[in-house]
Amino acid sequence: xxxxxxxxxxxxxxxxxxxxxxxxxxxxxxxxxxxxxxxxxxxxxxxxxxxxxxxxxxxxxxxxxxxxxxxxxxxxxxxxxxxxxxxxxxxxxxxxxxxxxxxxxxxxxxxxxxxxxxxxxxxxxxxxxxxxxxxxxxxxxxxxxxxxxxxxxxxxxxxxxxxxxxxxxxxxxxxxxxxxxxxxxxxxxxxxxxxxxxxxxxxxxxxxxxxxxxxxxxxxxxxxxxxxxxxxxxxxxxxxxxxxxxxxxxxxxxxxxxxxxxxxxxxxxxxxxxxxxxxxxxxxxxxxxxxxxx
Amino acid sequence: xxxxxxxxxxxxxxxxxxxxxxxxxxxxxxxxxxxxxxxxxxxxxxxxxxxxxxxxxxxxxxxxxxxxxxxxxxxxxxxxxxxxxxxxxxxxxxxxxxxxxxxxxxxxxxxxxxxxxxxxxxxxxxxxxxxxxxxxxxxxxxxxxxxxxxxxxxxxxxxxxxxxxxxxxxxxxxxxxxxxxxxxxxxxxxxxxxxxxxxxxxxxxxxxxxxxxxxxxxxxxxxxxxxxxxxxxxxxxxxxxxxxxxxxxxxxxxxxxxxxxxxxxxxxxxxxxxxxxxxxxxxxxxxxxxxxxxxxxxxxxxxxxxxxxxxxxxxxxxxxxxxxxxxxxxxxxxxxxxxxxxxxxxxxxxxxxxxxxxxxxxxxxxxxxxxxxxxxxxxxxxxxxxxxxxxxxxxxxxxxxxxxxxxxxxxxxxxx
Numbered sequence: 001x002x003x004x005x006x007x008x009x010x011x012x013x014x015x016x017x018x019x020x021x022x023x024x025x026x027x028x029x030x031x032x033x034x035x036x037x038x039x040x041x042x043x044x045x046x047x048x049x050x051x052x053x054x055x056x057x058x059x060x061x062x063x064x065x066x067x068x069x070x071x072x073x074x075x076x077x078x079x080x081x082x083x084x085x086x087x088x089x090x091x092x093x094x095x096x097x098x099x100x101x102x103x104x105x106x107x108x109x110x111x112x113x114x115x116x117x118x119x120x121x122x123x124x125x126x127x128x129x130x131x132x133x134x135x136x137x138x139x140x141x142x143x144x145x146x147x148x149x150x151x152x153x154x155x156x157x158x159x160x161x162x163x164x165x166x167x168x169x170x171x172x173x174x175x176x177x178x179x180x181x182x183x184x185x186x187x188x189x190x191x192x193x194x195x196x197x198x199x200x201x202x203x204x205x206x207x208x209x210x211x212x213x214x215x216x217x218x219x220x221x222x223x224x225x226x227x228x229x230x231x232x233x234x235x236x237x238x239x240x241x242x243x244x245x246x247x248x249x250x251x252x253x254x255x256x257x258x259x260x261x262x263x264x265x266x267x268x269x270x271x272x273x274x275x276x277x278x279x280x281x282x283x284x285x286x287x288x289x290x291x292x293x294x
Numbered sequence: 295x296x297x298x299x300x301x302x303x304x305x306x307x308x309x310x311x312x313x314x315x316x317x318x319x320x321x322x323x324x325x326x327x328x329x330x331x332x333x334x335x336x337x338x339x340x341x342x343x344x345x346x347x348x349x350x351x352x353x354x355x356x357x358x359x360x361x362x363x364x365x366x367x368x369x370x371x372x373x374x375x376x377x378x379x380x381x382x383x384x385x386x387x388x389x390x391x392x393x394x395x396x397x398x399x400x401x402x403x404x405x406x407x408x409x410x411x412x413x414x415x416x417x418x419x420x421x422x423x424x425x426x427x428x429x430x431x432x433x434x435x436x437x438x439x440x441x442x443x444x445x446x447x448x449x450x451x452x453x454x455x456x457x458x459x460x461x462x463x464x465x466x467x468x469x470x471x472x473x474x475x476x477x478x479x480x481x482x483x484x485x486x487x488x489x490x491x492x493x494x495x496x497x498x499x500x501x502x503x504x505x506x507x508x509x510x511x512x513x514x515x516x517x518x519x520x521x522x523x524x525x526x527x528x529x530x531x532x533x534x535x536x537x538x539x540x541x542x543x544x545x546x547x548x549x550x551x552x553x554x555x556x557x558x559x560x561x562x563x564x565x566x567x568x569x570x571x572x573x574x575x576x577x578x579x580x581x582x583x584x585x586x587x588x589x590x591x592x593x594x595x596x597x598x599x600x601x602x603x604x605x606x607x608x609x610x611x612x613x614x615x616x617x618x619x620x621x622x623x624x625x626x627x628x629x630x631x632x633x634x635x636x637x638x639x640x641x642x643x644x645x646x647x648x649x650x651x652x653x654x655x656x657x658x659x660x661x662x663x664x665x666x667x668x669x670x671x672x673x674x675x676x677x678x679x680x681x682x683x684x685x686x687x688x689x690x691x692x693x694x695x696x697x698x699x700x701x702x703x704x705x706x707x708x709x710x
Contacts, residue, residue, distance in 0.1 A: 120549075
């Protein structure tokens with residue numbers, strides 16, 4: 001692959017993986033437990049888009065203007081339901097207990113999708129169709145451009161929400177010390193549910209975009225979950241910016257590594273890097289924020 | 295003297311106990327559809343003397359969840375249609391059990407299915423899963439229990455274990471990969487193939503067969519790459535194939551990876567003929583792609599119901615679509631034929647697992663896809679098709695049939 005195509009492929013993959021990893025770390029920061037269902041939420045987002053498209057007629061701007069917002073909305077509602085039913089009742093339990101509950105949710109999502117949609121791989125239309133866009137020095141196909149814009153916009157929005165709003169402040173307070181936050185009048189349960197909503201919406205957006213590029217089956221969730229886990233480990237356990245950095249490293253290794261060394265070597269390199277990092281820098285590239293790892 | 299092919303007798307729909315997974319509507323539609331299929335199949339062969347009214351339980355094991363759920367669902371559906379078309383005098387209750395993707399789950403399903411069918415010595419046969427790793431785990435259990443397994447698993451090793459209880463009603467990798475390689479070299483005249491296979495057991499089995507048959511044809515692949523099912527960007531492999539000077543792309547991948555490879559090859563303008571594995575013939579795989587992306591893509595398979603053919607196949611396709619709301623594939627046809635063969639010998643008087651095994655091993659059967667006959671190791675299917683897409687639709691055309699692709703190799707360019 002030529003360098004420009006390689007960079008474009010790595011960037012679009014990194015953008016989607018970043019959304020997955022960010023949602024994963026948000027819930028991790030909030031609950032202290034690994035949300036094993038994050039990968040299945042990605043798949044659910046892709047299938048949600050498929051369902052919306054079955055109802056709404058396809059059109060040139062339908063994907064970015066109608067299907068994407070609807071998917072985000074439905075996934076956010078689903079995230080609230082997930083949090084209310086599978087997390088809040090267990091909020092005072094140990095991290096492994098919550099982890100097991102998230103595995104149960106993952107299985108329910110996977111089998112629910114299997115029952116509703118069947119086992120066949122599904123695809124969605126591109127966010128933007130048409131020929132490549134000429135940029136200085138190279139050209140980029142419209143879908144890649146759309147993925148970068150949408151994912152970048154969502155990541156920026158999430159960042160602003162977390163750092164520039166009262167909700168973000170409350171979220172960070174609850175993540176730091178939920179008992180103290182509650183004593184200060186923060187509605188802890190509401191903040192936690194909103195976090196699940198945000199994480200699910202981000203995962204849904206990633207699913208919608210990945211479904212077009214790579215197809216999705218109900219059984220694909222575990223692969224995305226693994227990517228999110230590795231991204232969090234590489235970047236720094238519990239760090240939002242670290243999750244994005246980790247996602248970029250994975251995407252770069254998957255694309256450039258496969259192009260230069262082959263798929264098997266790239267895979268070995270990725271997991272080898274994880275082991276080396278755990279030995280040399282256990283806190284990840286940016287240092288660890290949350291110490292408990294199921 | 296070879297035995298005459300056995301065919302199912304005329305169909306009289308019996309009061310079949312329904313699996314609770316399926317609605318009354320499904321069952322009624324299936325029965326109505328297979329009535330036509332049964333009659334048409336009968337029209338092509340002889341009849342058997344039917345024993346007195348009997349009731350049996352048939353465990354139907356298939357991977358209905360996980361990465362082969364698509365193939366597993368086809369397998370289950372084919373088996374259920376065959377049960378709905380049970381020969382006169384036979385009442386069959388199917389017990390559907392999900393084997394997911396792990397061998398241990400298949401073992402549990404086997405034990406449960408065996409128990410529900412009356413246990414060892416009583417259970418006449420089991421419709422066994424398509425996943426090769428699961429079949430390998432079930433083979434010793436089937437031998438211990440003395441129960442025949444009928445399957446459409448392509449993994450070569452399952453009939454290489456010296457186990458008399460397994461019957462494969464789908465051409466094994468040795469057969470279909472021979473057809474795939476022969477079509478590439480002898481029909482298309484392409485001698486610089488690049489191979490892309492999956493790292494799974496399925497992929498490794500197919501790769502070994504492809505390498506062997508290409509070697510027999512005097513052809514050395516210019517590139518060979520194995521990819522995990524989680525790999526989402528196959529463009530590096532396609533690029534390496536191009537850089538190696540390949541004149542064709544040989545795929546042996548599961549459905550999602552196959553669709554990815556075809557789409558990405560079209561997007562990058564690879565321009566090489568693609569001869570894919572059986573996943574590409576599946577309607578669900580073709581549905582992921584635009585017809586234009588499929589231009590110049592061929593695939594090996596044992597059957598292609600959507601491509602038409604004889605009246606019985608057309609009727610089967612209609613019945614399947616009415617019953618399940620989806621198009622059938624070769625796995626559905628293969629398992630339909632497998633279960634039909636079992637029910638035919640049971641209806642003809644085989645009243646023990648050993649009798650069923652002996653009858654399956656010693657008779658030939660006229661099925662929808664082909665005539666089946668054991669080669670002595672349980673391989674019942676010895677024919678393969680090559681189908682190709684024209685770029686105008688998602689329905690492939692049958693372009694070549696190989697009835698013995700493992701036979702002596704004809705000179706380059708000739709047909710066998």
